[in-house]
Each structure stands twice: as C-alpha cells, then as structure tokens.
Amino acid sequence: MEIFNHNSNVNFLGLRKISIVLAVLLMLGSVFVIATRGLNYGMDFTGGVLVEVSYSKPVQIANARAALTSGGFKEAVVQSLGNSTDLSIRLQPKADPDAVKAGGKMDAAKVAKDVLAALKAKRSDVKLNRAPDFVGPQVGAELRTSGIYAVIFVIIGIMGYLWIRFERRFAIAAVVTEVHDALVTVGIIALTGRQFDLTVLASVLAVVGYSINDKVVVFDRVRELFRLARKAEPEEVLNRSINNTLSRTIITSLFTAITMAALYFFGGPAVHGFAITMLIGILIGTLSSIFIASPILLWLGVSKKDLMPVTKDNPELARRP
Amino acid sequence: MSDFPRWKYALVVVVLLLGLLYALPNVFAPQPAVQISANRGARIDASMQDKVESILKKDKLTWDKINITGDSKQEGSQRMLVRFHSDDVQTKAVEALKDGLGNQYVVAPNLASTVPSWLRSLHANSMPLGLDLQGGVHFLMQVDQSGVRQRQEQVYTGDVRQLLREKNIRYLSVSHGGKGVVAVLRSEADRSAATDAIGAEYPDLDISNGPSTGNRFVLDMQIKPDKLRELAQNTIRQNLSTLRNRVNALGVSEPLVQQQGNSRIVVDLAGIQDTAQAKRILGAQASLEYRAGIAQYPDQRVIDAVEKGIVPPDARLYYGKACPRGCLLSKQVIVTGDELTNANSGFDQQQGSPEVQVTLNAAGAKRMRTFTESNVGKPMAVVYIDHIPQTKMVDGKEVHSFKTSERVISYATVNGVFGRQFSTTGLDSPKEASDLALLLKAGSLAAPMTFVEQHVIGPSLGRDNIRKGVSAVILGLSLVLLAALIYYKLFGLVADIALVLNLVLLVAVMSMIGVTLTMPGIAGIVLTLGMAIDSNVLICERVREELRNGSTPHASIRAGYEKAWATILDANVTHLLAAMALMTMGSGPIRGFGVTLFIGILTSMFTSVTVTHAITALIHGRRKLKTLSV
Numbered sequence: 001m002e003i004f005n006h007n008s009n010v011n012f013l014g015l016r017k018i019s020i021v022l023a024v025l026l027m028l029g030s031v032f033v034i035a036t037r038g039l040n041y042g043m044d045f046t047g048g049v050l051v052e053v054s055y056s057k058p059v060q061i062a063n064a065r066a067a068l069t070s071g072g073f074k075e076a077v078v079q080s081l082g083n084s085t086d087l088s089i090r091l092q093p094k095a096d097p098d099a100v101k102a103g104g105k106m107d108a109a110k111v112a113k114d115v116l117a118a119l120k121a122k123r124s125d126v127k128l129n130r131a132p133d134f135v136g137p138q139v140g141a142e143l144r145t146s147g148i149y150a151v152i153f154v155i156i157g158i159m160g161y162l163w164i165r166f167e168r169r170f171a172i173a174a175v176v177t178e179v180h181d182a183l184v185t186v187g188i189i190a191l192t193g194r195q196f197d198l199t200v201l202a203s204v205l206a207v208v209g210y211s212i213n214d215k216v217v218v219f220d221r222v223r224e225l226f227r228l229a230r231k232a233e234p235e236e237v238l239n240r241s242i243n244n245t246l247s248r249t250i251i252t253s254l255f256t257a258i259t260m261a262a263l264y265f266f267g268g269p270a271v272h273g274f275a276i277t278m279l280i281g282i283l284i285g286t287l288s289s290i291f292i293a294s295p296i297l298l299w300l301g302v303s304k305k306d307l308m309p310v311t312k313d314n315p316e317l318a319r320r321p
Numbered sequence: 322m323s324d325f326p327r328w329k330y331a332l333v334v335v336v337l338l339l340g341l342l343y344a345l346p347n348v349f350a351p352q353p354a355v356q357i358s359a360n361r362g363a364r365i366d367a368s369m370q371d372k373v374e375s376i377l378k379k380d381k382l383t384w385d386k387i388n389i390t391g392d393s394k395q396e397g398s399q400r401m402l403v404r405f406h407s408d409d410v411q412t413k414a415v416e417a418l419k420d421g422l423g424n425q426y427v428v429a430p431n432l433a434s435t436v437p438s439w440l441r442s443l444h445a446n447s448m449p450l451g452l453d454l455q456g457g458v459h460f461l462m463q464v465d466q467s468g469v470r471q472r473q474e475q476v477y478t479g480d481v482r483q484l485l486r487e488k489n490i491r492y493l494s495v496s497h498g499g500k501g502v503v504a505v506l507r508s509e510a511d512r513s514a515a516t517d518a519i520g521a522e523y524p525d526l527d528i529s530n531g532p533s534t535g536n537r538f539v540l541d542m543q544i545k546p547d548k549l550r551e552l553a554q555n556t557i558r559q560n561l562s563t564l565r566n567r568v569n570a571l572g573v574s575e576p577l578v579q580q581q582g583n584s585r586i587v588v589d590l591a592g593i594q595d596t597a598q599a600k601r602i603l604g605a606q607a608s609l610e611y612r613a614g615i616a617q618y619p620d621q622r623v624i625d626a627v628e629k630g631i632v633p634p635d636a637r638l639y640y641g642k643a644c645p646r647g648c649l650l651s652k653q654v655i656v657t658g659d660e661l662t663n664a665n666s667g668f669d670q671q672q673g674s675p676e677v678q679v680t681l682n683a684a685g686a687k688r689m690r691t692f693t694e695s696n697v698g699k700p701m702a703v704v705y706i707d708h709i710p711q712t713k714m715v716d717g718k719e720v721h722s723f724k725t726s727e728r729v730i731s732y733a734t735v736n737g738v739f740g741r742q743f744s745t746t747g748l749d750s751p752k753e754a755s756d757l758a759l760l761l762k763a764g765s766l767a768a769p770m771t772f773v774e775q776h777v778i779g780p781s782l783g784r785d786n787i788r789k790g791v792s793a794v795i796l797g798l799s800l801v802l803l804a805a806l807i808y809y810k811l812f813g814l815v816a817d818i819a820l821v822l823n824l825v826l827l828v829a830v831m832s833m834i835g836v837t838l839t840m841p842g843i844a845g846i847v848l849t850l851g852m853a854i855d856s857n858v859l860i861c862e863r864v865r866e867e868l869r870n871g872s873t874p875h876a877s878i879r880a881g882y883e884k885a886w887a888t889i890l891d892a893n894v895t896h897l898l899a900a901m902a903l904m905t906m907g908s909g910p911i912r913g914f915g916v917t918l919f920i921g922i923l924t925s926m927f928t929s930v931t932v933t934h935a936i937t938a939l940i941h942g943r944r945k946l947k948t949l950s951v
Contacts, residue, residue, distance in 0.1 A: 108775065151902075154898060255801050255851055259801060278848065
C-alpha cells in the first residue's frame with residue numbers, strides 16, 4: 001500500500017519565503033504569549049501545597065472556588081479529580097501568607113486546615129481526603145534551572161554532533177529549527193493555559209529529540225544527493241531530498257502520533273500533559289522538517305563542495321554514500 | 322544470504338532468548354503481603370507462626386502462605402512474610418496483627434514477589450514499581466548545612482579558647498557569629514603568637530588580622546572551603562545513614578533513601594499511607610551516652626537478667642548490634658553526645674587495623690579522664706538513643722510524649738587513661754568503623770533536617786495507574802502493528818515481530834538494571850514503541866525506492882539496509898543525546914522517562930535493524946525472487 005505518490009515533486013523550497021515568514025511569526029507570537037500570559041507552572045516548579053477534599057454530595061467547582069475566595073484564598077487553583085465530589089486545590093505560597101514560615105516554607109497542615117475551614121463555611125459535607133502534598137519553592141526554582149541547563153545541553157550536544165558528522169550549516173539549521181519547534185510547542189501550551197509541569201517539560205525535551213530525528217533523516221538525504229549529483233543545484237537537491245523522504249516523514253509521524261493518542265485516551269490523567277504536548281510537538285516538528293529546516297540550509301548557502309569527503313585523508317570515506 | 326553471516330544469527334538468537342528470560346519475571350504480578358520483623362529481644366520462629374495464624378483466624382482472615390526469610394543465626398535479620406489474596410484482607414490483617422503482636426514486632430504492608438525461585442536464582446527479577454504505581458509516600462528532606470557550619474564554628478571557638486589558655490596567651494574574647502570565629506587579643510605580640518599557635522594546631526582555619534582599635538587586636542578565623550565541603554559531604558552521608566536506620570524501624574519492604582544534589586535526601590516509602598507517623602520517625606532526635614559496661618552475654622548475670630528479669634540495682638539491660646544477646650551497663654552516664662565534637666573512622670597507626678577516633682570537648686574530656694583513670698581494663702559501651710515524638714489521644718485530648726529506642730552500638734575495653742581524644746579499635750572491617758563513626762556523629766552532631774516536599778499516592782490510585790499504563794502500551798502497540806502490517810505487508814509483519822521483541826528487550830534490560838518503573842517510564846515505553854518503527858519505515862522506504870529504480874529484489878534488500886543504516890545511526894545518536902539530557906536532569910519523573918527512552922533507543926536499533934535483517938534474510942534466503950512484498 002502507498003499513500004504518497006513516489007514521484008511527487010512538490011516545490012517546497014519555492015514556498016520558502018512564506019514558510020519562513022510564518023515560522024518567524026509563530027516564534028514571535030510564542031514569545032509574546034509566553035511573556036504576556038506566562039506559563040501555568042505546576043507545583044513542581046512553583047512550590048506550594050496541594051490539598052485534596054471530597055464532598056459527600058456532588059459539588060460545582062465554581063461554588064468551591066467562591067467559597068475559597070470568600071475565605072481569603074483568591075489564588076487557589078481548583079480542579080476536579082475526575083468525579084463530581086472530589087477536588088484538588090493547589091495553593092502557591094503567596095496564596096496563604098499566614099501559613100508561610102521562615103524561609104518561605106509553607107506549613108502544609110495549617111494550609112489544609114485553613115482551606116477546609118473556608119470550604120466548611122459554605123458547605124459542611126466536606127472533608128480532607130488525605131494528608132496534603134507540598135513542594136518547597138526552592139526545590140521548584142532549582143528544577144527550573146536544571147531544566148534550562150538540560151535544554152542547553154541538548155542544543156550544544158546536537159549541534160556538536162551534526163557539525164562533526166555533517167557540516168556547520170547543517171548544525172546551525174538543525175538547532176534553529178529545534179528552537180523554533182520547542183518555542184512554538186511551549187507557546188501553544190501557554191496559549192491554551194495547560195499546566196506546565198515536570199512531565200510536560202520532559203515531553204518538550206522529547207519533542208526536541210523526536211524532531212531532530214526527523215531533520216537528520218532529511219539532511220542525510222541532502223548530503224547523499226549532493227554527493228551523487230554531478231551538477232547539483234542546491235535548491236533542486238533540497239527539494240528532491242524533501243520529496244524523497246516525504247512519505248517516511250509523514251508515516252513515522254503518524255505512527256508516533258497513534259501511540260501518543262493511545263496514551264492520551266487510555267493512559268489516565270497522569271500522562272495527559274505528556275501525550276498532548278508530544279502530539280503538538282510531532283505536528284510542529286513534522287511541518288518544520290518539511291518547510292523550515294531546508295530553506296534555512298539554502299539560505300546559509302549549502303553547496304556540493306562542502307559535503308564532499310576529504311579523499312586524501314581517508315579513502316574509505318569516498319566509498320560511502 | 323551471504324551478507325548476513327551466521328554468527329549474527331547466533332547473536333540474535335542468544336540476545337532474544339536472554340531477553341525473554343529476563344523479561345519473564347514481570348509477568349508475575351506481586352502479591353499483597355504483610356511483613357513482620359522483630360524488635361530487640363523478640364524472635365521470629367515457628368511458634369510465632371502459630372501465633373500469627375491464630376490472630377488471623379480469630380478475625381476470619383484467610384491467608385495464602387506464611388514463610389520466614391533471613392539468616393536464622395543472625396539475630397534480627399529474620400522476617401516473616403504473610404501473603405494474601407486481596408488488598409482488603411491485607412489492610413485488615415495489618416491492623417489485626419499490629420494489635421495482636423504488640424510493640425515487640427514491626428508489622429508493615431508489603432508487596433511480595435511471586436517470581437519462581439528458579440528465575441530468581443538467575444537474578445531475573447521483576448522491575449520494582451515506583452510509588453505512583455504502588456502507592457506510598459514520598460518525602461524530600463533538606464539538610465541544614467548552615468547549621469553544620471555554625472556548630473563547627475562553635476566547636477572551634479571552644480578549642481581556640483582552650484589553646485590560648487594552654488599557651489598562656491591572654492585574650493579579651495573568643496566568639497563566633499555568622500562570619501567565622503573572632504578572637505580579640507590585648508596586644509600586637511599576643512596576636513601574632515596566637516596566629517602561630519592556632520595555625521599550627523588547626524590547619525583547617527584561614528587566619529587573618531582584623532581591624533584593631535586601641536587595645537583591641539582582632540583575629541578573624543574562617544573554616545577553609547575544602548574543610549567546609551568535606552563537612553557538607555560528611556553531614557549528608559551521616560544523615561543518609563541515620564534515615565536508613567530509621568526507615569528500617571517502619572518495616573517498609575524496599576525503602577528508597579537517596580541523596581539528591583548537595584543537601585537533599587529523597588525518602589520513598591512504598592505501602593505507607595500514614596504520613597504523620599512516618600514523619601515522626603524520620604524526624605526523630607537522636608542522642609548518645611557513654612556508659613560503663615558491667616557484663617556481656619554469656620556472663621551469668623546477663624543470662625539471669627534476660628531470662629529471669631533479675632537486674633542488679635546499679636545496672637540496666639541493653640541490646641544492640643554490639644551485644645545482640647544483651648549486656649548490662651551501669652546506670653551512670655560518663656559522657657553524652659553533646660560533649661562529643663568529632664568522630665572519624667580511620668586506621669590504627671601501628672597495626673593498620675580499622676578504628677574510630679573520637680574527640681570530646683573540654684567538659685567531656687575531664688569526666689572521661691576521671692572515669693578511665695580508675696577503670697583501665699574494664700568495658701565501656703556507647704548507647705544510641707532515638708527520641709521519637711508521639712501523639713496519643715487520651716480522653717479526647719492530644720497528649721505528646723516521646724518514645725525512646727535505645728541500642729548499644731559499641732562495647733569495648735578501656736585500654737588506658739585518656740581524655741579529649743581516644744579511639745575505638747578492634748573493629749572487624751573499615752565498613753564497621755565507618756558505620757560506627759556515622760552513628761556516633763548521628764547521635765551527637767546530626768544536622769537538622771526539614772521536609773521540603775511530600776507526596777501521598779493512595780494504593781488504589783497506584784493500581785489504577787498500572788491498569789491504565791498497561792492498556793495504553795497494549796493499545797498503542799497493537800495500532801502500530803496493524804498500521805505497519807497494512808502499509809508494508811510482509812516487511813511490515815517482519816517489522817511488527819521486531820517491535821514486539823523490542824518491547825521484550827526493553828523490559829528485560831530495564832529489569833536487569835533494576836530501573837524503577839513509573840508512570841513517566843510507561844509513557845517513555847509507549848513513545849519508544851512509536852518511534853522504534855521509524856527505523857523500519859526508513860528501511861522499507863529505501864527498499865521500495867531501490868525496487869523502483871530497477872534493482873533486483875535481493876539487491877534492493879541489501880542496498881535498502883545498507884543505505885538506511887547510516888541515516889538510522891545519525892538520527893538515533895542525536896536522539897540519544899536528548900535522552901541523556903533527560904536522564905541527567907535531577908529528579909524522579911523526568912529521569913525515569915529519560916532512562917526508558919535511552920534504553921529504548923538502543924534496543925530498537927538492535928531489533929529494527931539486526932533482527933529484521935535476520936528474519937528478512939531467512940525468509941528470502943537464496944530463493945529466486947521476482948517481487949518483494951513491501
């Protein structure tokens with residue numbers, strides 16, 4: 001079975017002005033959204049207290065929220081735990097200044113007591129589900145820092161590898177596209193207001209890994225075609241590379257997306273954020289492999305002579321595709 | 322086929338068989354159980370089993386199996402494991418046994434492995450489950466390193482005062498604040514004399530002259546950064562070992578106590594739901610007492626005390642690692658932990674045997690000297706005491722009290738008169754020496770710890786997560802299998818076989834290394850399955866291309882694999898880099914995911930290239946082919 005015409009010769013590079021402008025706009029938009037709306041950081045990153053309560057009769061989230069607001073917890077984040085009676089309430093340190101002890105730590109037991117008192121003031125059929133969870137703000141801040149280091153490590157590592165295995169221009173094109181993919185993925189999360197927690201961060205890094213995989217496949221073909229072609233017009237070689245790898249790019253994306261959809265629908269709430277981020281990332285990574293990475297290569301001035309192996313040093317290299 | 326050598330077939334077969342073997346244990350689901358261990362003095366034996374059975378029968382609780390594990394010769398290492406068919410019974414049994422057996426035994430819920438013993442003898446075990454999959458509590462504890470520095474400064478303050486007095490250097494004051502130790506002397510000459518004396522005695526201090534006004538000559542002393550780093554490392558090690566000991570008191574089957582970063586410790590306790598109780602035990606205060614020893618088992622007085630309860634009026638009966646069958650110690654305390662300023666393990670200068678060097682402060686040294694002067698040749702013991710705060714409800718009111726647990730950690734003979742510094746020798750191994758040193762410090766100098774993170778995962782949530790995780794893996798896998806089969810026909814089927822084997826290998830490697838399976842880990846497995854098929858897509862697309870270019874089927878297969886390999890390698894190495902970053906990123910969930918992804922990429926490179934190549938070569942072999950089903 002084949003879905004794609006193997007003789008396809010779409011002029012993707014011809015669209016490069018439009019696609020690059022779109023990519024730049026998307027990136028600027030993402031930066032804007034992240035800067036203005038901010039990310040809805042999970043407790044992993046902000047620190048805070050998580051209290052779970054259950055009502056004996058069904059409750060509206062809005063009512064619980066109102067009860068908390070009148071009890072002085074304006075910043076509490078209330079979420080349903082999948083049924084109509086159980087709620088989780090997340091409070092950052094600033095939401096309950098009374099409970100903040102020396103050094104910015106929150107007294108979780110006190111927060112839980114305060115929250116329960118506020119809820120009881122409106123409805124008395126509520127009780128604590130279990131002991132409260134808490135994360136120190138310091139711990140969260142360090143996690144954020146180590147997250148940034150991880151991203152930098154990935155970018156430098158990938159750049160170094162591609163620089164050695166391919167060439168400088170490929171390394172730069174890959175990293176620029178990577179930054180685009182990660183930024184736009186995070187931008188969409190910021191736009192939709194989805195919670196950004198540790199699993200989502202892991203997912204963003206996995207998107208980077210996935211999408212670099214995609215770019216390397218195309219670049220590999222670019223290198224191969226440049227070496228094979230006698231008269232290599234860069235634009236034509238790039239176009240042919242994208243077209244030749246097109247069916248692989250899309251089939252792999254579909255296959256990976258299928259598994260992530262299975263994870264989203266059947267894996268439960270613990271992996272929702274992960275799966276949805278992955279799905280967004282796969283879409284963006286696939287589009288950028290087709291429309292963005294190669295135009296950047298062309299723009300950087302990739303040419304046949306940069307990719308010919310140095311035959312004098314190692315005759316073995318010359319025989320490689 | 323000539324391009325697929327025989328040794329590669331052998332490799333594939335061996336790896337797959339090993340993979341199947343080591344993945345197999347994960348098929349056996351662990352069983353709810355209750356673990357019973359004995360506190361000091363109590364024993365676990367056949368009569369215990371009768372008692373446990375009668376308690377369970379009384380409450381009409383049915384059990385599956387009861388067995389005793391551990392070395393019967395070594396006191397305290399034995400455990401009784403009672404297995405049940407359901408979680409409900411397990412929960413009820415914990416309550417019933419706790420009430421029925423009393424304080425002498427620790428009763429804790431547990432998940433017992435059902436892996437057959439022949440597999441376990443091959444070191445084939447199932448993957449341990451993370452807290453999110455089996456329920457439990459997670460704590461992150463912060464060790465107060467600044468407190469350690471302050472206390473060290475306090476010790477130096479006392480030492481410097483003593484030294485100046487000994488050297489007859491007159492001083493106005495010696496004190497310590499936030500910025501090190503400060504001595505104020507009366508003259509320039511005194512100051513330089515003090516600098517020389519302190520520099521010679523305490524090489525770990527950086528000494529510098531401070532501003533002098535009138536007749537106040539200030540000397541600033543800072544602890545050197547190297548020493549501070551060493552102190553910080555020691556502190557965390559010592560807190561780790563203290564926590565490990567305390568966690569044992571909770572009876573948790575596979576507790577995780579692990580250092581994280583420079584000043585934090587992760588404690589994961591599976592099966593525990595009562596955070597308050599766990600926090601009380603983890604956050605207990607410890608202290609030390611040096612006491613005169615009177616007699617040790619098998620002395621008749623000790624046997625009388627143990628068996629008949631006849632204890633001499635001036636003595637008390639103690640147990641502990643140093644005297645597992647009991648020893649009598651004097652009621653008089655010689656020195657307490659507050660007076661101990663340091664304890665280090667090392668080697669005896671003369672004989673090279675392991676020893677622990679102990680340093681006392683001035684007050685402690687004086688009393689130690691008085692005691693040893695009249696007790697050379699007699700025993701002296703160290704008692705380690707944990708003070709565990711407890712809250713009980715009495716008449717509807719909360720009553721706070723302390724429960725103390727005492728144990729003897731050292732029982733040795735006094736070999737001479739000593740005061741400020743002495744060492745304990747005759748230890749069997751360097752490990753024993755460092756354990757003792759850690760305990761001594763834990764009872765005297767332990768750095769305060771605070772809880773900075775707490776998560777509680779209910780047991781039903783854990784089971785729910787496993788069920789969802791497994792169904793996501795199965796569903797994701799089946800969908801990909803189906804899609805590949807439809808799209809690439811026979812080559813798709815081969816890729817499918819490889820993908821299933823990839824899952825087996827991934828699970829096998831994770832079990833062999835002992836990676837803890839968590840929910841993000843399962844997400845990593847699902848993602849790996851989706852991406853592992855990529856290599857096969859690359860190969861199949863290449864083969865198709867070669868066929869279209871007019872190559873013969875055999876040549877297409879060969880060229881397809883050859884050309885795709887370079888691409889697969891490049892793509893996977895960059896992907897591995899990303900997985901590595903995830904792995905190095907500190908804490909729990911991300912790490913589990915990164916580790917799974919990393920292993921998955923490696924196993925997928927093997928299965929989707931080598932294994933599929935082997936199968937393809939086997940199918941197409943030397944037959945003459947007109948077409949390929951791809």
